[in-house]
Amino acid sequence: MSDRLDWFLDRSSPEPLHMQxxxxxxxxxxxGEWSVGMRIPSQRDLAANLKVNRSTVVAAIEExxxxxxxxxxxxxxxxxxxxxxxVLAAKPPLNWLHYVEAGNHRPNLKLVQDINEAEFQPGIIRxxxxxxxxxxxxxxxxxxxLSRLSQGPLWLGYEEGRGxxxxxxxxxxxxxxxxxxxxxxxxxxxxxxxxxxxxxxxxxxxRGSTVLIENPSYANSIHVFQAAGMQVSGIPMDDEGLRxxxxxxxxxxxxxxxxxxxxxxxxxxxTVMTDRRRSELAQICRQERLPIIEDDVYRDxxxxxxxxxxxxxxDPEGMVLYVGSFSKTVxxxxxxxxxxxxxxxxxxxxxxxxxxxxxASSLSQMVAEEWLRSGAYEAxxxxxxxxxxxxxxxxxxxxxxxxxxxxxxxKPQGGFYIWMKLSGDVPMVRLFELARQEGILxxxxxxxxRHTSQHLRISYAYATAVxxxxxxxxxxxxxxxxxxxxxxxx
Amino acid sequence: MSDRLDWFLDRSSPEPLHMQxxxxxxxxxxxGEWSVGMRIPSQRDLAANLKVNRSTVVAAIEExxxxxxxxxxxxxxxxxxxxxxxVLAAKPPLNWLHYVEAGNHRPNLKLVQDINEAEFQPGIIRxxxxxxxxxxxxxxxxxxxLSRLSQGPLWLGYEEGRGxxxxxxxxxxxxxxxxxxxxxxxxxxxxxxxxxxxxxxxxxxxRGSTVLIENPSYANSIHVFQAAGMQVSGIPMDDEGLRxxxxxxxxxxxxxxxxxxxxxxxxxxxTVMTDRRRSELAQICRQERLPIIEDDVYRDxxxxxxxxxxxxxxDPEGMVLYVGSFSKTVxxxxxxxxxxxxxxxxxxxxxxxxxxxxxASSLSQMVAEEWLRSGAYEAxxxxxxxxxxxxxxxxxxxxxxxxxxxxxxxKPQGGFYIWMKLSGDVPMVRLFELARQEGILxxxxxxxxRHTSQHLRISYAYATAVxxxxxxxxxxxxxxxxxxxxxxxx
Numbered sequence: 016m017s018d019r020l021d022w023f024l025d026r027s028s029p030e031p032l033h034m035q036x037x038x039x040x041x042x043x044x045x046x047g048e049w050s051v052g053m054r055i056p057s058q059r060d061l062a063a064n065l066k067v068n069r070s071t072v073v074a075a076i077e078e079x080x081x082x083x084x085x086x087x088x089x090x091x092x093x094x095x096x097x098x099x100x101x102v103l104a105a106k107p108p109l110n111w112l113h114y115v116e117a118g119n120h121r122p123n124l125k126l127v128q129d130i131n132e133a134e135f136q137p138g139i140i141r142x143x144x145x146x147x148x149x150x151x152x153x154x155x156x157x158x159x160x161l162s163r164l165s166q167g168p169l170w171l172g173y174e175e176g177r178g179x180x181x182x183x184x185x186x187x188x189x190x191x192x193x194x195x196x197x198x199x200x201x202x203x204x205x206x207x208x209x210x211x212x213x214x215x216x217x218x219x220x221x222r223g224s225t226v227l228i229e230n231p232s233y234a235n236s237i238h239v240f241q242a243a244g245m246q247v248s249g250i251p252m253d254d255e256g257l258r259x260x261x262x263x264x265x266x267x268x269x270x271x272x273x274x275x276x277x278x279x280x281x282x283x284x285x286t287v288m289t290d291r292r293r294s295e296l297a298q299i300c301r302q303e304r305l306p307i308i309e310d311d312v313y314r315d316x317x318x319x320x321x322x323x324x325x326x327x328x329x330d331p332e333g334m335v336l337y338v339g340s341f342s343k344t345v346x347x348x349x350x351x352x353x354x355x356x357x358x359x360x361x362x363x364x365x366x367x368x369x370x371x372x373x374x375a376s377s378l379s380q381m382v383a384e385e386w387l388r389s390g391a392y393e394a395x396x397x398x399x400x401x402x403x404x405x406x407x408x409x410x411x412x413x414x415x416x417x418x419x420x421x422x423x424x425x426k427p428q429g430g431f432y433i434w435m436k437l438s439g440d441v442p443m444v445r446l447f448e449l450a451r452q453e454g455i456l457x458x459x460x461x462x463x464x465r466h467t468s469q470h471l472r473i474s475y476a477y478a479t480a481v482x483x484x485x486x487x488x489x490x491x492x493x494x495x496x497x498x499x500x501x502x503x504x505x
Numbered sequence: 506m507s508d509r510l511d512w513f514l515d516r517s518s519p520e521p522l523h524m525q526x527x528x529x530x531x532x533x534x535x536x537g538e539w540s541v542g543m544r545i546p547s548q549r550d551l552a553a554n555l556k557v558n559r560s561t562v563v564a565a566i567e568e569x570x571x572x573x574x575x576x577x578x579x580x581x582x583x584x585x586x587x588x589x590x591x592v593l594a595a596k597p598p599l600n601w602l603h604y605v606e607a608g609n610h611r612p613n614l615k616l617v618q619d620i621n622e623a624e625f626q627p628g629i630i631r632x633x634x635x636x637x638x639x640x641x642x643x644x645x646x647x648x649x650x651l652s653r654l655s656q657g658p659l660w661l662g663y664e665e666g667r668g669x670x671x672x673x674x675x676x677x678x679x680x681x682x683x684x685x686x687x688x689x690x691x692x693x694x695x696x697x698x699x700x701x702x703x704x705x706x707x708x709x710x711x712r713g714s715t716v717l718i719e720n721p722s723y724a725n726s727i728h729v730f731q732a733a734g735m736q737v738s739g740i741p742m743d744d745e746g747l748r749x750x751x752x753x754x755x756x757x758x759x760x761x762x763x764x765x766x767x768x769x770x771x772x773x774x775x776t777v778m779t780d781r782r783r784s785e786l787a788q789i790c791r792q793e794r795l796p797i798i799e800d801d802v803y804r805d806x807x808x809x810x811x812x813x814x815x816x817x818x819x820d821p822e823g824m825v826l827y828v829g830s831f832s833k834t835v836x837x838x839x840x841x842x843x844x845x846x847x848x849x850x851x852x853x854x855x856x857x858x859x860x861x862x863x864x865a866s867s868l869s870q871m872v873a874e875e876w877l878r879s880g881a882y883e884a885x886x887x888x889x890x891x892x893x894x895x896x897x898x899x900x901x902x903x904x905x906x907x908x909x910x911x912x913x914x915x916k917p918q919g920g921f922y923i924w925m926k927l928s929g930d931v932p933m934v935r936l937f938e939l940a941r942q943e944g945i946l947x948x949x950x951x952x953x954x955r956h957t958s959q960h961l962r963i964s965y966a967y968a969t970a971v972x973x974x975x976x977x978x979x980x981x982x983x984x985x986x987x988x989x990x991x992x993x994x995x
Contacts, residue, residue: 047823050847120707152661165651171836217610333537346661348867357540376866377838
């Protein structure tokens with residue numbers, strides 16, 4: 016529950032260690048941090064974290080149980096059952112967990128929660144993370160921009176609903192270079208692309224409606240649509256991207272109201288939708304009157320040539336909501352992305368954004384504008400593309416070396432991801448846990464496609480060269496151990 | 506719909522003006538910015554904005570109507586009915602407005618939307634805005650902090666779910682000075698206090714449950730609870746704050762699951778809940794097992810003495826979720842606030858925050874930490890309190906001078922607000938509109954209490970001294986004109 020036990024025993028104190036532990040737990044309960052109904056950390060975790068004998072922990076828990084504050088449960092685990100006050104009262108104490116369980120919003124997938132948490136474990140090797148390594152993030156460039164901003168006037172107030180007008184203008188020009196025509200008034204600044212989807216789910220879709228997505232898709236990992244009461248339905252892909260010709264069939268079967276697609280350097284497969292497929296898709300969606308969310312956050316991360324023009328640039332009927340972001344290129348921590356679409360849609364989404372968080376950080380918006388305006392964005396991209404391509408080459412070489420015969424994979428032309436298919440069925444939960452014990456965090460394919468137990472998303476964007484090699488080598492060993500059936504050891 | 510018509514006619518061109526306007530509207534439709542179903546700006550607005558004769562606009566609209574793109578409606582207004590492509594097609598075009606209307610999330614109150622929009626009209630005098638004037642915001646201090654940050658290592662990646670650990674530690678220490686004990690692990694960083702409420706509404710409350718609030722309350726203006734399917738029910742206030750003794754009655758009547766209160770410098774009345782009342786309220790909520798959201802964003806803005814200790818400092822059973830923010834003191838644009846509460850609640854809310862926007866801006870978080878750590882926050886507050894007190898004095902003097910006999914008001918001891926009660930019924934919508942024609946933006950009391958037509962929220966935090974005088978003098982004149990019944994002109 017806690018990020019860590021922010022407390023240390025005083026071994027030089029005359030007070031026995033177990034009584035110090037009793038005091039610690041009491042203070043957690045008295046300060047309202049550990050509430051009634053909460054399961055406290057296990058005896059083993061407490062002993063390990065505090066570097067004491069298990070018997071010390073047991074003595075403390077017995078004492079606290081005698082005081083009426085804790086209680087062991089038959090099914091296992093020790094729970095807070097009273098506050099120091101309520102122990103004397105007739106009425107049962109407030110149990111926040113009833114509130115936690117009552118809330119509308121569904122919790123994140125357990126596996127995704129585990130991954131979110133594990134990502135902050137010191138030293139863990141993140142082999143599938145959808146994020147640039149800190150060495151690829153432009154420290155120096157950001158310092159220069161902050162220094163420049165510190166010398167001029169700063170806007171510290173709230174921004175207008177759609178976001179900083181100068182940033183929107185800069186983004187309109189940036190998108191113009193990709194063939195998208197539109198003015199600043201049809202752009203909404205959001206706190207990252209995920210929030211764009213959140214606002215669309217809240218503002219444009221009916222509960223019970225269906226969103227078509229690629230299968231596999233990043234959309235399955237976030238369940239932003241599901242949490243708002245929508246279904247998602249996945250359409251198969253091939254080497255050219257989403258199989259557009261299947262759309263009419265899927266639409267008819269599901270009465271879908273929207274298509275969500277990632278045409279450039281698709282997450283998790285790395286696929287680039289071909290120019291031909293994009294034209295076909297655009298035409299079919301026009302015929303079907305099926306609006307599109309085009310998630311194009313990886314577009315600028317091409318290695319040899321830019322991907323084909325966005326769907327939004329082939330959109331004479333205004334059916335595409337285009338989503339962009341700075342998170343995959345400059346800094347995820349900025350939390351700046353954008354949506355471009357018809358003005359009534361943008362106005363509606365801006366209103367909801369104002370209602371939920373009063374707009375994105377104005378500081379982040381000033382910084383993002385400066386990146387675009389100054390040309391630093393393009394300069395950084397030129398370097399980033401080279402570095403990412405070198406990382407991709409290295410990852411492919413390591414896969415060749417260690418995973419030949421036990422898996423297959425694609426050769427991505429940009430973005431972060433390799434979609435790896437194991438040559439046989441592997442108990443994926445077991446693989447995930449074994450890898451974690453070896454200090455390696457995996458992104459199992461099931462996060463993106465709940466019917467696969469054969470895939471892993473590998474990212475070459477995050478781990479260092481050394482970690483990548485150790486990670487892939489170790490992974491190979493674990494897979495070989497777990498693979499049922501004959502393995503080609505050639 | 507558009508923030509402005511970002512286009513100008515070329516009067517030196519041989520192309521007739523009305524044909525230029527046709528081209529402009531066609532490009533808006535072709536680029537998908539003006540979508541089918543959207544009402545275009547009125548002929549009057551177009552003529553005024555573009556500085557052309559009404560006849561030019563009429564000619565253009567006739568042309569576009571003949572092309573099948575626009576259509577006048579019987580009820581008034583001209584609408585986009587086709588895209589340049591769909592005009593030839595057999596099937597009706599996509600109408601985004603069906604999506605806008607289908608969305609789950611209710612739009613903001615019309616009056617609040619109007620105010621949000623009017624706030625960005627150049628030159629408008631904002632007489633009720635809940636925001637510090639830019640001259641009260643610490644430009645110089647922020648520049649120094651950015652300059653300092655630009656010289657050290659920057660964290661550009663995603664933050665952990667609860668937010669930057671160093672900022673949470675600094676906030677824990679900051680709250681400790683107000684008597685709140687708790688560790689960094691029971692704090693969640695949010696993108697402003699409004700998002701705190703949004704997360705609580707999504708994560709802890711059942712649809713159909715009731716939230717008790719003060720009447721009047723800021724909570725009525727945001728309807729974050731209502732949008733998530735909850736009811737709100739207002740409890741009367743007196744000079745000491747929320748009338749705590751009425752709580753058991755209201756709770757029984759509504760089966761309420763939570764109390765939302767603003768005990769310090771209440772929005773909109775400016776009331777400070779007394780020490781005695783806070784103790785009474787805390788005790789009653791303990792007896793009732795009724796959890797509390799304590800919105801304490803104005804706490805640090807006291808003039809002569811700090812307000813009594815927070816409810817959270819009287820909370821041995823962990824029943825209070827405490828909400829703080831930097832928006833009312835340092836910079837609204839930072840979008841940084843926090844929630845403190847029991848760890849299972851914080852974990853739940855952190856998970857939802859991760860699902861909706863992956864955390865607050867890391868840049869904003871670094872800046873906020875530096876404000877607290879460096880002591881710049883306290884130094885700024887010392888100055889800010891003096892400046893705000895002088896503004897309060899000036900506002901009270903102006904009210905005395907211009908509004909004696911037509912209204913009554915309180916003398917706030919901190920925060921931003923004066924709650925002004927008119928001596929008779931005034932048609933408030935008319936007053937709002939007349940004031941707006943005079944360039945003055947009002948916050949009618951009905952936003953905070955839908956049963957009052959006699960109140961206005963006046964803020965001395967935003968308008969300049971000159972604007973404040975002009976605003977209050979003009980307001981006085983308008984009220985006197987509108988007040989029905991005898992007026993004491995003494």
